[in-house]
Amino acid sequence: SSASYDNSSSDAEDLSPEDCALRSARDTEGYSGSPKLKPCLVSKLEEERDRRENAARLKSRRSQLTDQGNGSSSGGSSSTESNCTPCHHPAGGATNFSGTMTSSYGDGGSVAHSANAACSDERVTLIVDSTRFVVDPALFSMQPDTMLGRMFGSSLENNITRPNERGEYEVAEGLSATVFRAILDYYKTGVVYCPPSVSVPELREACDYLLIPFDAHTVKCHNLRGLLHELSNEGARQQFEKFLEELIVCRMVISAQRGDRECHIVVLLDDDTVDWDEEYPPQTGEEHSHIVHSTAMYRFFKYIENRDVAKQVLKERGLKKIRLGIEGYPTHKEKVKRRPGGRAEVIYNYVQRPFLRMSWEKEEAKSRHVDFQCVKS
Known part of the structure; x- marks a missing residue:
């Protein structure tokens, strides 16, 4: 009864994948008398080969990553994160600004400040339009000619600005929180980006109030017409004052x-x-x-x-x-x-x-x- 079994089927099922590969090679060299592999076994061989190739690639990639990690640790860390400890939001939904400043800005000249130089553990809370902004006062010392730089750039003990009963400073009366948030970006990046909900004249008024220069290097707007109109007004004022003194x-x-x-x-x-x-x-x-x-x-x-x-x-x-x-x-x-x-x-x-x-x-x-x-x- 055992002779009635299909020898090709039983032999192939008992072979290991290596034996199957060897047998397949003999078949391709002309051993026509040997039984051929079934399609399911060919699929198993292909899966086994792909699995080995993937394992080899993963091993090679892991060794590369290990070598890179050892090299970076021996050469020093390249991270640009500040050592400042971020402050937490106080009650009332405060906006948090860390004291980092690692920026270089546009065509008006590049300025770069290290993150550690502008960072300190001291924090002040500014209230603008019923919104609290928790800020590192060292951030303002980078721009001493602005109003906030004059108010908080020096030591707070010698500052004429006085906080309220909760130790918070109410500044920029009449400005919206959205505009003030954009103004704070100037102290971090050197550029004021006009929010879409703020008109250019409103931003111009805020910059004039806070003694921040309003020009093409410090102000960026999506509304070019509004920006150029304000720049033309400033240019027209300077030009007419020249005409006034020289000709009128x-x-x-x-x-x-x-x-x-x-x-x-x-x-x-x-x-x-x-x-x-x-x-x-x-x-x-x-x-x-x-x-x-x-x-x-x-x-x-x-x-x-x-x-x-x-x-x-x-x-x-x-x-x-x-x-x-x-x-x-x-x-x-x-x-x-x-x-x-x-x-x-x-x-x-x-x-x-x-x-x-x-x-x-x-x-x-x-x-x-x-x-x-x-x-x-």
Whole structure:
């Protein structure tokens, strides 16, 4: 009965994987009389080979990792973590800022501070918009010219800032917690990133209040239009103050020396020419108008936003009745018409040019009053 068994099946099942591999090799070399392996056994051989290859790869990878770990420990740790112990959130949902500062920032120059240099065990709690911020005061010493740097940069014992009854400091009144959180990033990274929920003018106001420079190197905004508008306002203020000192004040002084208490200035291009007929001058409505030939100032006043900035600067300098705009100004005569009766009429060419008008009159209301006194004859 044993002869009826399938020899190929029983022999193959009793063989070890190595014997099966040897037998398979003999079959491929031409031993046609030997029985062939079943597909299931071929799969077992492939799985065994894959398992051995995987084990070899894992062993090699483990030895590499071990060698790397020994090398890094012998050469010193490359970790950049600060040795500062992070402070915990107090009651009320405080925001925690560690004193680390390992940053290098943009095109305005690179600044790098070590983490340990800006870190201390001392912590202060700042309250802004009913939100608590737990901060290392050493963080502010890196920017001593800012308001927070002046308040907390020196020793707290010698600081004029006084805490409340719970030892917390209420600062930046009127600022939102979102804006103040963005401002704190400046002390850590040197850059203020404008949050999406904060307008650029609001961030600008906060930077001015906290004495933080507002420029393209320290402020980054997704809203480029708003950022460039604020930068243009600052640039326009500086540019107009330069025009004021170099080109405008001297004309105002000339008017004041004549006894006038107001001044009217027209801004023409550098190549504009004024040629009026001496017998028939144009009617401008101004007895004494000063002419300033400046293409740069003409381009400056072309923008209404720049005129608004200039008006604000003149107000800050104490001037009144300020008017800035663009109006037609006669440059030269085009032709002369003869009206019935022999009267001549001169037609002038007008160009649109900026003008400024301002006054420094103090007793404006009294100047309009006419006092009629009765005099006995």
